[in-house]
Amino acid sequence: GNSVTQMEGPVTLSEEAFLTINCTYTATGYPSLFWYVQYPGEGLQLLLKATKADDKGSNKGFEATYRKETTSFHLEKGSVQVSDSAVYFCALRDTGTASKLTFGTGTRLQVTL
Amino acid sequence: NAGVTQTPKFQVLKTGQSMTLQCAQDMNHNSMYWYRQDPGMGLRLIYYSASEGTTDKGEVPNGYNVSRLNKREFSLRLESAAPSQTSVYFCASSPEATGRNYGYTFGSGTRLTVV
Numbered sequence: 001g002n003s004v005t006q007m008e009g010p011v012t013l014s015e016e017a018f019l020t021i022n023c024t025y026t027a028t029g030y031p032s033l034f035w036y037v038q039y040p041g042e043g044l045q046l047l048l049k050a051t052k053a054d055d056k057g058s059n060k061g062f063e064a065t066y067r068k069e070t071t072s073f074h075l076e077k078g079s080v081q082v083s084d085s086a087v088y089f090c091a092l093r094d095t096g097t098a099s100k101l102t103f104g105t106g107t108r109l110q111v112t113l
Numbered sequence: 114n115a116g117v118t119q120t121p122k123f124q125v126l127k128t129g130q131s132m133t134l135q136c137a138q139d140m141n142h143n144s145m146y147w148y149r150q151d152p153g154m155g156l157r158l159i160y161y162s163a164s165e166g167t168t169d170k171g172e173v174p175n176g177y178n179v180s181r182l183n184k185r186e187f188s189l190r191l192e193s194a195a196p197s198q199t200s201v202y203f204c205a206s207s208p209e210a211t212g213r214n215y216g217y218t219f220g221s222g223t224r225l226t227v228v
Contacts, residue, residue: 032213043219043220044203044219
């Protein structure tokens with residue numbers, strides 16, 4: 001079956017540091033890959049996505065590249081801000097009937113001044 | 114645009130009580146989903162509705178029922194609440210069930226405590 005593995009958190013960084021959150025996946029088909037962000041007390045919001053190999057998704061300074069050869073979709077940001085503190089979820093959606101999003105367990109990011 | 118609206122936002126129930134969580138979307142999406150979120154366990158799918166008139170079980174359906182009332186609305190019912198159902202519940206929608214390129218749009222959640 002499909003699965004998504006994320007690095008354990010929490011990740012604690014100082015403001016302006018470089019961020020990497022690792023995500024690897026297992027899929028039976030040819031999935032699309034997503035990153036969602038959840039701010040405290042809110043629902044999940046789509047941050048970025050990539051639908052085929054070597055695609056790069058980007059939004060709000062965050063980037064992730066779909067690497068089929070390593071089955072990875074790592075999230076990066078060059079300079080984090082305190083306002084980026086949130087939980088980040090990697091997810092995949094595979095082909096097939098009634099395909100559904102499969103989520104990782106989430107990685108909490110805490111950015112301090 | 115409201116997107117996905119969930120009510121109520123907070124609820125405290127006593128063990129054995131029943132309640133219905135409401136969800137409505139205004140994006141003309143075909144597919145709707147109910148998840149629960151527990152610490153350290155990510156999101157787990159309870160039930161989903163691929164299209165109006167259909168519902169199917171997800172990973173953790175025991176203790177829950179759902180109704181796809183129309184294309185806009187998808188409700189989740191707890192018939193006899195248990196402390197193990199204390200969680201944050203999220204409703205989500207997607208344009209279609211089979212479109213792998215589409216993500217989901219989530220509501221802001223219902224925080225349920227069963228005492």
